[in-house]
Amino acid sequence: MKSPVAPSKLTLRDLASEALAGVLQRPGRAALTALGTVVGVATFVIVLGLTATVGGQISSRFTVLGATEVQVEDTSADPGLDGPAFPEDAAGRVRAIHGVVQAGVYWSAGERTVNSRPLADTAGTDAYPVVAASPGAVTAMHPAVATGRLFDDFHNRSAEPVALLGEAMAKRLGITRLDSHPAVFVAGVPLTVIGILGDAQRHGDLLLSVVVPERTVERLWGPPAQGEPSKMIVETQIGAAQVVASQVAVALRPDAPDRLKVTAPPDPRSLRDSVATDLNSLFLALALTCLGVGMVGIANTTFVAVLERTGEIGLRRSFGARGSHIAAQFLLESAILGTMGGLIGTCVGTLSVVAIAATRHWTAVVEPWTVLPAPLLGTVTGILAGLYPAMRAARIQPVQALQR
Amino acid sequence: MTAVIELDAVSRVYPGPPPVAALHPADLTVEPGQYVAVVGPSGSGKSTFLNLIGLLDVPSTGHYRLDGIDVGDLTENHRAALRGRRIGFVFQAFHLLPHRTALENVMLGMLYQGVPRPERQQRALNALTEVRLDHRLQALPSQMSGGERQRVAIARALVNEPSLLLCDEPTGNLDTATAETVLELFHGLHARGMTLLMVTHNDDVAGRADRVVTIRDGLLEEQR
Numbered sequence: 001m002k003s004p005v006a007p008s009k010l011t012l013r014d015l016a017s018e019a020l021a022g023v024l025q026r027p028g029r030a031a032l033t034a035l036g037t038v039v040g041v042a043t044f045v046i047v048l049g050l051t052a053t054v055g056g057q058i059s060s061r062f063t064v065l066g067a068t069e070v071q072v073e074d075t076s077a078d079p080g081l082d083g084p085a086f087p088e089d090a091a092g093r094v095r096a097i098h099g100v101v102q103a104g105v106y107w108s109a110g111e112r113t114v115n116s117r118p119l120a121d122t123a124g125t126d127a128y129p130v131v132a133a134s135p136g137a138v139t140a141m142h143p144a145v146a147t148g149r150l151f152d153d154f155h156n157r158s159a160e161p162v163a164l165l166g167e168a169m170a171k172r173l174g175i176t177r178l179d180s181h182p183a184v185f186v187a188g189v190p191l192t193v194i195g196i197l198g199d200a201q202r203h204g205d206l207l208l209s210v211v212v213p214e215r216t217v218e219r220l221w222g223p224p225a226q227g228e229p230s231k232m233i234v235e236t237q238i239g240a241a242q243v244v245a246s247q248v249a250v251a252l253r254p255d256a257p258d259r260l261k262v263t264a265p266p267d268p269r270s271l272r273d274s275v276a277t278d279l280n281s282l283f284l285a286l287a288l289t290c291l292g293v294g295m296v297g298i299a300n301t302t303f304v305a306v307l308e309r310t311g312e313i314g315l316r317r318s319f320g321a322r323g324s325h326i327a328a329q330f331l332l333e334s335a336i337l338g339t340m341g342g343l344i345g346t347c348v349g350t351l352s353v354v355a356i357a358a359t360r361h362w363t364a365v366v367e368p369w370t371v372l373p374a375p376l377l378g379t380v381t382g383i384l385a386g387l388y389p390a391m392r393a394a395r396i397q398p399v400q401a402l403q404r
Numbered sequence: 405m406t407a408v409i410e411l412d413a414v415s416r417v418y419p420g421p422p423p424v425a426a427l428h429p430a431d432l433t434v435e436p437g438q439y440v441a442v443v444g445p446s447g448s449g450k451s452t453f454l455n456l457i458g459l460l461d462v463p464s465t466g467h468y469r470l471d472g473i474d475v476g477d478l479t480e481n482h483r484a485a486l487r488g489r490r491i492g493f494v495f496q497a498f499h500l501l502p503h504r505t506a507l508e509n510v511m512l513g514m515l516y517q518g519v520p521r522p523e524r525q526q527r528a529l530n531a532l533t534e535v536r537l538d539h540r541l542q543a544l545p546s547q548m549s550g551g552e553r554q555r556v557a558i559a560r561a562l563v564n565e566p567s568l569l570l571c572d573e574p575t576g577n578l579d580t581a582t583a584e585t586v587l588e589l590f591h592g593l594h595a596r597g598m599t600l601l602m603v604t605h606n607d608d609v610a611g612r613a614d615r616v617v618t619i620r621d622g623l624l625e626e627q628r
């Protein structure tokens with residue numbers, strides 16, 4: 001039926017200012033109430049932020065180095081009988097594969113005494129591993145040259161008696177400068193040191209070895225020994241490792257591809273994703289738990305507020321407020337509490353991620369899709385928490401409310 | 405002229421258990437501008453009666469017309485609108501919001517009437533001037549005396565220009581001298597044509613009214 005008087009109304013603006021006044025009239029309580037939501041939302045942002053940051057960390061390590069390296073290994077039990085695993089032009093064949101940057105053969109040529117003077121008596125001097133490597137293999141291992149240079153195809157082809165040493169090893173042998181063409185005696189054979197390696201990002205063990213061109217090793221000590229199979233390192237472009245790995249065996253040994261064992265790096269994307277999902281689901285559960293606790297906190301406070309303010313509710317009803325006006329006010333109050341908690345929690349969470357990343361020297365990765373909706377998460381928490389108290393408030397009868 | 409209040413065998417039974425017949429079927433007509441005192445012992449049903457008149461409660465039987473509108477036909481929301489517009493309440497316990505100033509408390513009376521904020525402020529100011537509190541606009545209830553608080557509450561009840569002022573023991577929490585100033589205020593309102601219905605324990609207070617009705621054990625009787 002038609003109302004005999006104009007219906008009661010409450011503008012959004014008035015509703016908002018009433019709700020805000022309701023929250024702010026007890027600022028201490030509001031702060032404590034929002035605390036649960038602050039913790040919940042902060043956890044949410046920290047978890048997602050750290051997952052993204054760590055994920056970025058994992059992928060930056062794996063993508064750049066590990067994920068661009070393919071290893072090929074001779075599986076022959078007796079290379080002496082089966083013949084060399086890699087053809088003469090192995091590097092050329094592999095480089096022809098699309099996506100290959102560098103490739104080369106290398107093997108461990110055993111431990112041999114290394115000395116800086118031509119001692120007849122080698123007893124008492126240290127033995128170091130000798131690595132036979134093609135120039136391509138050395139480059140693919142990404143050594144940093146501290147002094148001098150790496151050997152090249154010329155040194156290799158003509159089996160020059162040259163060697164590369166790691167920095168610490170060179171120092172031990174008393175070699176710091178190369179301008180006088182110092183030599184080391186490896187198993188009594190003089191080799192000219194043409195380069196000192198400061199670092200090797202891949203194959204750090206290179207720094208503890210004497211690296212000699214493969215042909216030189218073959219000339220001096222013969223082909224790879226049994227149990228020390230020759231290997232090939234293939235450096236690929238980012239993202240090409242999997243494809244290259246699937247082609248390399250056939251390219252090298254179309255006659256016997258099975259003789260070669262090819263090891264491709266794990267797909268960085270799936271690795272990162274699996275790490276991320278594990279962390280995500282675990283910590284998201286934690287964040288949700290915190291939000292649940294926050295929700296209970298807001299629900300409890302709002303409920304207490306409704307009970308405390310029954311007089312106010314009755315009074316508002318006597319001014320013509322509808323039940324829905326009362327419900328809207330309490331719902332908005334809890335939504336405001338939740339949003340405040342969400343905003344503060346987002347700030348706390350973001351700052352924490354940045355701080356944690358800074359102490360670890362990581363690059364903080366805070367994805368916008370986690371930060372932007374995070375305050376809304378608080379809002380939703382507040383609204384859900386306020387539903388029941390608001391409903392109760394709407395149902396309080398004005399007569400009851402005005403009795404003291 | 406339409407009567408402000410027209411009760412036709414209106415009763416109220418609280419369902420309990422046990423059921424309490426707080427108001428037996430009562431007839432009463434109050435014309436505009438009348439000052440009616442409701443007296444009776446404690447627990448006799450005075451507040452029950454006032455709540456029915458104030459549309460805060462629904463009669464168990466009978467018909468009630470407020471300003472000629474049969475409220476029995478109205479939905480809860482319509483009754484809320486009618487209550488907000490036509491009835492001003494003054495309670496014994498003042499019922500001021502403790503965190504709002506005098507001015508804000510009075511403005512609250514118009515919150516649900518669709519009055520724009522600047523107009524609310526102006527009307528609240530006028531009402532507070534009328535109860536001679538224009539110098540206490542920014543005072544919080546805790547900073548005011550009982551008499552001042554009740555005057556704020558009266559100002560709040562008046563801002564919507566109601567056709568009826570309902571007062572449930574408005575001087576019950578005040579000392580005699582303060583009560584006197586408040587009663588004089590009511591008297592002034594009555595002199596300017598306001599319809600008043602006031603519950604009181606005090607015969608002195610009742611003596612100033614045009615009419616006195618008594619309620620005894622839920623039975624309403626016109627005394628004079």
Ligand SMILES: Nc1ncnc2c1ncn2[C@@H]1O[C@H](COP(=O)(O)OP(=O)(O)OP(=O)(O)O)[C@@H](O)[C@H]1O
Nearest residue numbers: 418420424426444445446447448449450451452453
């Ligand atoms: N909600 C209720 N449920 C049941 N009984 C009630 C309810 N409210 C009041 N009563 C009973 O109804 C009767 C009348 O109560 P009411 O409050 O109207 O009395 P009153 O005259 O206002 O008393 P007082 O002078 O003490 O304020 C009392 O017996 C009371 O116990």
Ligand SMILES: [Mg+2]
Nearest residue numbers: 450451452572
């Ligand atoms: Mg009473």
